[in-house]
Amino acid sequence: MSERAKDRPVVALDGPAGAGKSTVARAVAKALGFLYVDTGALYRGVALAAKEKGVSWEDGEALGALTRALDLDFEATDEGPRLLIDGIDRAPDIRTPDVADGASKVSQHEPVRAALLDVQRQLGAAGAVVFEGRDIGTVVFPDAEVKLFLTATPEARARRRVGDLMERGKDADYGSILEAIRERDARDSSRAVAPLKPAADATTLDTTDLGFDEVVEAVVAAVREAMAR
Numbered sequence: 001m002s003e004r005a006k007d008r009p010v011v012a013l014d015g016p017a018g019a020g021k022s023t024v025a026r027a028v029a030k031a032l033g034f035l036y037v038d039t040g041a042l043y044r045g046v047a048l049a050a051k052e053k054g055v056s057w058e059d060g061e062a063l064g065a066l067t068r069a070l071d072l073d074f075e076a077t078d079e080g081p082r083l084l085i086d087g088i089d090r091a092p093d094i095r096t097p098d099v100a101d102g103a104s105k106v107s108q109h110e111p112v113r114a115a116l117l118d119v120q121r122q123l124g125a126a127g128a129v130v131f132e133g134r135d136i137g138t139v140v141f142p143d144a145e146v147k148l149f150l151t152a153t154p155e156a157r158a159r160r161r162v163g164d165l166m167e168r169g170k171d172a173d174y175g176s177i178l179e180a181i182r183e184r185d186a187r188d189s190s191r192a193v194a195p196l197k198p199a200a201d202a203t204t205l206d207t208t209d210l211g212f213d214e215v216v217e218a219v220v221a222a223v224r225e226a227m228a229r
């Protein structure tokens, strides 16, 4: 049993890139008045800091030391949480394709994962948090009160990504986006440390044919049920 109060659960929302975790996690956190922690942003922050400091994305030991020296935190805003690195808002700089690629690479290294484990557990210590990630239910909070694994077919995820980009007036090529999603999936699920897989006690939610509101409602219902237990 965890030390958390019953009305302050940890909600683990894991799954592959593009399954809709971010938008769902944000909406669920808002509906419940919980904190929302985007753990992918932490890996992106490490990749960005490494690039700026000249640390290779392949050097696990150096990346571990760098991660332990960084002050990683989130600032809550109306548009959602923004990643602070050493007190500076770096949210705009972590969403580039280059940093996404770096995040996938740095996340393979055990010293990085170990350092970020501490950061994540501190962020969730008081409960009432929705964590979005890959290994929240398996590794970071194996005792999370609610564990959901969101999936969708690679094609559905690529289509959503194209839609998002076009909405923001950016160019989007379906074929290359689909290929990038497949590559990232393969890397994230085959890595030796904390590979992407649902926890044995997680509920899998395939969002391919579900509308956004339906997914949010299903997650909020699961959390309320856990709080009433």
Ligand code: DC
Binding pocket: 017, 039, 040, 041, 043, 044, 100, 103, 104, 105, 107, 132, 133, 134, 135, 136, 184, 188
């Ligand atoms: O969710 P995202 O695209 O921001 O994640 C960036 C990378 O970080 C992704 O390639 C997988 C990795 N990641 C991870 O290994 N563990 C997490 N809990 C979250 C993200």
